[in-house]
Amino acid sequence: MTKTALITGATSGIGHATAYEFAKHGINLVLCGRRLDRLNTIKEALEKLTNVHILNFDVKDKTETFKAIKSIPEGFKTIDILINNAGNAHGLDPINEGDIDDWDAMMDINVKGLLYVSKAIIPQMTERKSGHIINIGSSAGKQVYPNGNVYCASKHAVLAITEGMRIDLNPFGIKVGAISPGLVQTEFSQVRFKGDKKADAVYQGFDALQAEDIAEIIYFVVSRPNHVNIADLLVFPTAQANAFTLKKNS
Known part of the structure; x- marks a missing residue:
């Protein structure tokens, strides 16, 4: 039976790559994002592979x-797989210099947004007694690093x-x-540094993870047999090696 997946943050990065990976395997898609032009472009591309519905909201x-x-x-209402991917990082400042608007943005999207989407989807899963929810965390949810304070807190919360959850x-099956990925080369740093050119240096001098790497892992997780649940996966x-240890090319 063909499954349907809802993916938040589907217009870029991991969400975008996951949409393509799922489409290759014939999973029907409900793609969510803030940028309607990108959603339309993705829909047009992926409809050659599977059925796609888009939702434009924040x-x-x-x-x-x-x-x-x-x-x-x-035709898309039964959500078998929920990928809570939407998230962001704003700023990289010590706590005493942090911008409250940045803090609000991270907590509102990374934590509250995840909860809102889950609250809207979970009732149908509990009614059917089936479903699969994957929350995209971060290695920052495992280890706090300097100036990461509120972003790390939001990912610990995830x-x-x-x-x-x-x-x-568990009683509903x-x-x-x-x-939880480490360094993935996406628009993440462009958002964090608000377009500043220092974002370009974040992924230089080593081979970072790519969004497609995480998308393949996500598909692997959702394609396990019914009795197998991969509960917590950290990938660098x-x-x-960790938040502080990075081997750069000499």
Whole structure:
């Protein structure tokens, strides 16, 4: 039976790559994002491979999130797989110099947005007693690094929420897990540094993970047999050992 996956943050990075990976395997897609032009472009490309429906909203807007998910047409309404991928990092400042607007943006999207989307989808999974939720965390959810303070806190929260979900949804047979990447070369640093050219240096001198690497891992996780749930997966590029240890080419 063909499954349907809903992916947030599908217009770039890991979400975009996961949409392509899922489409290759014939999974129907509900793709969510803030940038309608990108959603339309992805839809046009992937409809050659699978059925695609797009939802244009911002996960931090509670009302719009519930409204958008409620509007999903009948052919896509049964969500078998939820990929909570939407997230961001704003700024890299010591806590005493942090921008409150940056803090709000990270907590609103990384934590509250994940909760809003999950709240809108979970009831149908509990009713069916089936489903699979994957929350995209970060190695920052495992280890705090200098100036990472609130971003790291938001990703620690993602892992705590994931564990809580797995416990609470266990009676319903719903799989829940987190995938926590280290350095992945996406638009992440462009957003964090607000377009500053120092973002270009983040991935120089070593082979970073690519969004496609994580997408392949996500597909592997969702394609395991029913009795297998990969609960917590941490993945680094080979050059990275932890938040502080990175081997750069000499």
